[in-house]
Every structure is written in structure tokens, then in C-alpha cells.
Amino acid sequence: MPQAIRPVRVNHINMVLEDFDSGIAHFRSLYGADVIADYPQKEWHAGLFEIGRVIFEPFVPPTWLLSSRYGAHYLGIEYQAEMEAVRAAVADHGVRIVRDIGLALHTHPADTFGVAFEFYDGSFHDRDWPLIGGQMKSADYWRDAHPLGLTGLKAVTIVAEDGEGATRFLQSFLSAEPAYEEARPDIAAHAIGLTVADAVIELLVPTGVGAIRRHLDRWGPGIRSTVLGVRDIGQAQLYFADQGVELALGDRPGGIAVPAEANRGVIFEFAE
Template sequence: MPRSVSPLRVNHMNAVLRDIDTSVAHFEKAFGAEFLADMPQKQFHACLFEIGQVIFELFVPYDFLVSARLGPHYVGLEWQADMDEVRAALADHGIGTVRDIGLALHTDPADCFGVAHEFYAGEFHSRTWDALGGEPMKSPTHWRDEHPLGLTGLIGYTQVVEDIDAATAFYESFFGAERLFAEDRPAIAGQAVGLRVADAVVELLMPTRPGWLVERLRRQGQGILSTVFGVRDLAQVRRYCVAQSIPLDFGTKQNRVAVPSEANHGILFEFAENPGA
């Protein structure tokens, strides 16, 4: 029986965008993001910022030509996990890597239904940051009770796939994921399977007929579609977004709202009530 990975938590979401400065400025202005670290690399310019205790790493190629066909998109996410366990599970499942720097690695999206799963043994949420004057990130209490969005942390992410049964089997085998639900999503012409991995709910979405979801699949292929934030109150989110002139749309599920990718530098944010987090 192939060995599996048991992550401790999501460290951060990973996205490929066009420009560091304008993207960070947008997220700071729109959502009160905290800039955490600037990390220019030989191959790309990277940085970290957080919104509501959800950390994002941006990757910006020095020449966006290499990403022009896909455009801005979620390339994957990083999990905190034991690296010996990770390497054993990768070998057992025949999953390749596209980047391996020893301390961390990224899986080949072609082997993971369009997601580059990054793994690293450390974590980020309890650190102090030079960019914040040696202080830690703003607390969960601040984001829930003081910020006008009323954010309660990460719920998880959605991932659009071509074969929902095969993708479910992958998560159950590779991550030991717990299946939470299976349901139709008629508003987006799709079906969904929810899986628990560490502290996140992974929602696999597959189109069932022509519509919005199949258009997203045609545009960018399989992969992460959105980050799902928990909030105290959706009405509070709506009021905030109206006041800030942030466009809102329907989410991928009832009782959820979304900031469309076209208004968010290419990546989709969703908000769902999770007041007890």
C-alpha cells in the first residue's frame, strides 16, 4: 500500500501574477494585506503577504512571456509536512517534482490534477517578520473583531478537475484525505466533493454541462480555482466591498460571495460564513 502524507497545516497559497508592486498595492488597499517578505530569486521575483492569517506567496517571472498563455493563476500551495514522509509518498505514488531545493519541493502539476503541491517542514504563522519591524502578523482576533471584513481564517480552496472520482482517489491515497460531502452545484453547472486535508477543506469541482465552470476549465485547465476565506458575516463583507468599490459576484456555492479574478489581479477570492473559527 502506498504511503501517504499527513500535513500539519496550509502554510500559504501560491500564485503566479504579472507584477509584484502593483499586485501587493492592490491587496493592501483592497483587503488590508500585510507585506511580510521580499524574496527575489534568480528565476523569478517572489514575496509573501497575508490577509486574515491566510498567507500568499506571489511568483512573478522576470519575463511574463513564459506564463502568458495561462495568465495570472494559482500555481499551487505549500503544506507544512515531514519531508522524509513527503519524499516516501512521492516515490510510492510516482509523482514527479518541478522544483526541489532540498528544504522544500514542488510537485509536478501534471501528476496532481493541475496543482503544484509545495512541501516544507517549517511554518510561517508564528514567526516574526523584519518587514513588520520584528513583530508577528496581526492576530486572528484583530482580523475577526477589528478589521471591517471580519475574517476568521482559511476555510480551504476549490480545485477544478476533469475527473472528480480520480481526483478524489488521489487526495484520499496521497494525503489520506477524509471525504466530507458530495453534492451537485447547479448554479455553476458542476458537482463537488469536499475533502479534509490538515486544516483545510479541499473542494473538487467538475463541470457537468456547459456553463461557467467548464469555461474556467477550458481557459486554464485543471488546478486551483479559488481561495475560500471564513468570515463572521456575509452581510458585513458585502457592506465593506461596496464601500471600497470592490466588485462582488456569486461564489461557487450558495451562501458564498466572490471577488472575481478580473477585479483581483487574476486570482479568485471567495468568502463564506465561519463565525466560530
């Protein structure tokens, strides 16, 4: 049997944005995000911000020309994992590496269902960050003091054409455990929930004409949204109404979404 990776937790979710400063300003203004790291480089301007103890890493190319046709999008997920096992699993599954800096690597998204999975043998959640003078705000703060009432990362959704193939791969490659399956007729999709480490990867497979088929036709397979937990969906709706944000229906029953066009090109969903 091929080597399997057993991730410890999600470190952060990677996205490509058009502009670093205006993107950061948006997430600060709308969600109260804390910027915990800033990594300007010649290849791109990267950084880290956190919302509800969910960390995001935006990558912004120095010129938008080469990314303009595809647009802003989710690039991948970084998991904390033991790197020797990671390298063995990558080799056993015949997965190409698109970036390797020794301490961490990114898989080629064409080999991993449209997602550049990143791995690093260390935690991003329990360290001190000089930009904020210490550790991130507590879970209690985000749940009880922040008006959105955030409870952490609930799921990352991935659109896939081949649900069975993606499920087998995630089980073999990331030690994914089945959590649920259900029809989503409102978006003409079948949902497959798989637990990986401390969160769920939710595969969305189109079953007809609808939001998921349109997403797949426009962008191909890959991450569609980040689903953040909230303690009360009504409280979240009131918060966004106060912010003047027009919400959309989420991809799951009872969920809501800040659509891509109101969120710098990436979808945030919220669900109890």
C-alpha cells in the same frame, strides 16, 4: 500500500502574478494585507503576504512573455509536512518533482491534478517576520477589528475533470478525509469536499455547460479560488461596496466572490 503524507497545516497558497509591486499594492489597498517577506531572485520575484492569517506567496517572472498566454493563476499550495514521508509518498505515487531545494519541494502539476503541491517541514504562522517587526496580526484582529470580519481559510477549490480519480489520489497522497458532496446546479458542477490538515480542498467537477466547464476548458485542471471565511456575509458585502468593488456570486450557495478581473487575475471567495 503507498506511503501517505499527513500534512500538519496549510502554510501558504502560491500564485503567479504579472507584476509584483502593483499586485502587492492591490492586496494591501483592498484587503489590508501585510507583506511579511520579500524574496527577489533572478528567476522570479517572490514574497509573502497575509490576509486574515491566510498566507499567499506570489511568484512574478522577470518578463511576462512566457506566461502571458496562460495569465495570472494559482500555482499550488504549500503544506507543513515531514519531509521524509513526503519524499517516500512522492516516489510511491510516481509523482515527478518540478522544483527541489532540499528543505522543500514542489510536485509537477501534470502529475497532481493541475496543482503544484509544495511541502516544507516547518510552520509559517508562528514565526517572527522582520518586515513587520514580529508575528502576524492575531485571529481576533482579523475577525473583530478588520471591517471584513475574516475568520481564516475555509477552502481551496480545485477544478477537476475526474472527480473520483482526484478524490482517490488526494486520499492516498494527502490523507484526505471526505467532508461533503453536493450538487451545485448554479455553476453546473458537483462539489466534493475533502479535509486535508486544517482546511478543505473542494473539488469542482463540471456536470454541464457553466462556469466550471468554462474554467476547465480555458485553464485546465487546477486551483480555481481561495475561499476565506467571514463572520457575516452582509458585513463583507458592505465592505466591498464601500471599496467600489463589483462582486460576483461565489461557487457555493450564499457565497460572494471578488472576480479575477478585479483581483489581479485570481479569484477570492468569501463565505460564512
